Amino acid sequence: MNDAVHKTSAEVDPASGGRIRQRNAALILSAAEKVFAASGFNGASMAEIAAAAGLPKANLHYYFGTKEALYRAVLTNIIELWLGETHGITPEADPAEALGAYVRAKMRWSRERPDASRVIANELIHGAAFLTPYLEDDLRRLVDEKSAVIEQWIEAGRIAKLDPRHLFFSLWAMTQTYADFDLQIRAVLGGGPLSDAEYEHATEQVVAFVLRGCGLTPRG
Amino acid sequence: MNDAVHKTSAEVDPASGGRIRQRNAALILSAAEKVFAASGFNGASMAEIAAAAGLPKANLHYYFGTKEALYRAVLTNIIELWLGETHGITPEADPAEALGAYVRAKMRWSRERPDASRVIANELIHGAAFLTPYLEDDLRRLVDEKSAVIEQWIEAGRIAKLDPRHLFFSLWAMTQTYADFDLQIRAVLGGGPLSDAEYEHATEQVVAFVLRGCGLTPRG
DNA sequence: GTCTATATCGAGATAGAC
DNA sequence: GTCTATCTCGATATAGAC
Structure with a gap:
């Protein structure tokens, strides 16, 4: 019926949800900003970001789906400040x-x-x-x-x-x-x-x- | 005896040598500058550079050895102009x-x-x-x-x-x-x-x- | 000297145990 | 919800035919 309401975890906005989710998403975003800044999109590896965030690599995919989606999330966080x-x-x-x-x-x-x-x-x-x-x-x-x-x-x-x-x-x-x-x-x-x-x-x-x-x- | 005088082709300075070598090396350097500028070191692929230069991929390795060596050659070409x-x-x-x-x-x-x-x-x-x-x-x-x-x-x-x-x-x-x-x-x-x-x-x-x-x- | 075909390796993504 | 182990693919690099 209301299948449209359901989303897989990876599609949920990482900013919403429980306290643990919010904390981990923030950790990942912060680590990702650092690593993307230092190495660029291609040069950065999910493993490196995971290490910087102190979380297993699979968590990044669980929260953000793909590397590109994580990158977009980082950019979105930055843009309003930049403007x-x-x-x-x-x-x-x-x-x-x-x-x-x-x-x-x-x-x-x-x-x-x-x-x-x-x-x-x-x-x-x-x-x-x-x-x-x-x-x-x-x-x-x-x-x-x-x-x-x-x-x-x-x-x-x-x-x-x-x-x-x-x-x-x-x-x-x-x-x-x-x-x-x-x-x-x-x-x-x-x-x-x-x-x-x-x-x-x-x-x-x-x-x-x-x-x-x-x-x-x-x-x- | 005079083995020390001999170098493999890949170790020879690409700027020296015959006319064909010079022409190809210049083609590769120019293409590499463009691709490295557009995609960064990690984002650039040797295949892409080869395509831009109109040469087979293996030629790049023949002339410059490694991707990193090619990148250094590009930088060296630029630096004096930059300063x-x-x-x-x-x-x-x-x-x-x-x-x-x-x-x-x-x-x-x-x-x-x-x-x-x-x-x-x-x-x-x-x-x-x-x-x-x-x-x-x-x-x-x-x-x-x-x-x-x-x-x-x-x-x-x-x-x-x-x-x-x-x-x-x-x-x-x-x-x-x-x-x-x-x-x-x-x-x-x-x-x-x-x-x-x-x-x-x-x-x-x-x-x-x-x-x-x-x-x-x-x-x- | 030149290029095709291939070996090797690392990275993104995911299945499935917990 | 979380993480280990694995799959798969693409890129560098090279061996070897021409």
Whole structure:
């Protein structure tokens, strides 16, 4: 009768269900994000993810079905965070304050979720098969909106004349490079992981550069 | 007797040897760059590279031995191009001219060799196992040198006060994003590949942003 | 020097015991 | 619901014919 209501365990949303299920699904997702970030989709093995999660390999298939489904789940978890943090960019806002806050938020995200950033970067480099819908719908719409705001700032003479879309490309690139290409940065700065103070310094450098680049600070 | 002089074919430098060898090696390297860029090291298969090169699979192993050796050969071909183009940055040069030329050169490289850029990006994201020596030696030395030049510009009041190393991180990120994350850019701009005119526009936007960010242009 | 046919190995997926 | 043992397939690499 109500067969349509029944699903096999593998098809159930891993986020719902009992406490054990939720805990294990979270463990797996966290481990998967790390391993996919480090090795890419193809390079990552289910065995490696299972080991990182401290669970037997078969559990991953039990919870998520296939490797691809697990990967999609990881991406879904990341995307909203990746798109967010533009709410401060409004026509009424002070441009320097709004853009500064945006850059700081992106730098914080690179610091706190480098693996998430790397998963996205990897996906973009390799064709974004799973990401394209978000790019062409959500991201494009978001950038259209925020670009309109910046156009208003330009017309009001509150910011330098520039193409807002390319400004966003630069902002994303400058901030995400601290997550994605961390290794390059560490090699050049000649050491291990950046300390909090060093990262704070990096953030201030990027903010200052961006604000000057937008004509928002007195020349030094 | 002189066995030491003899090498198996697979061990011979593929760049040397007869005309056919050189032509085939070049075909393979070019195809490999494209496939590695699109799929990453693990995602790329020797069969796919062979098909792209129009040669039988066994030839790749005949010329380069292993998949890893082929990958190293691709990287080696790219690295010097990747490091180059900083020669304009000298104490005597005009900062705006030198930095503008550097940004334009990096933008040109993203336009003309996007696959090369993506191979490097992929390598950096995933641990840079093969690249680390270059990062810690050549790149670090290069950045040290050029940072000293920029420090001199700062002391002479010819450019805004900023941390030169973080400036380089930003310059690399802003320019390489047009190769590495091309898909994102196309989705936001709402179309297919950028035309020459669109790419020229992008280049001018980045150059203007960088020069303003360095305090090198009158405020707009 | 070149390519077909094959050996070998590792990874995703699953059956079935518990 | 959970995990061990196994199946199956695809990819690298190579042996050996031409």
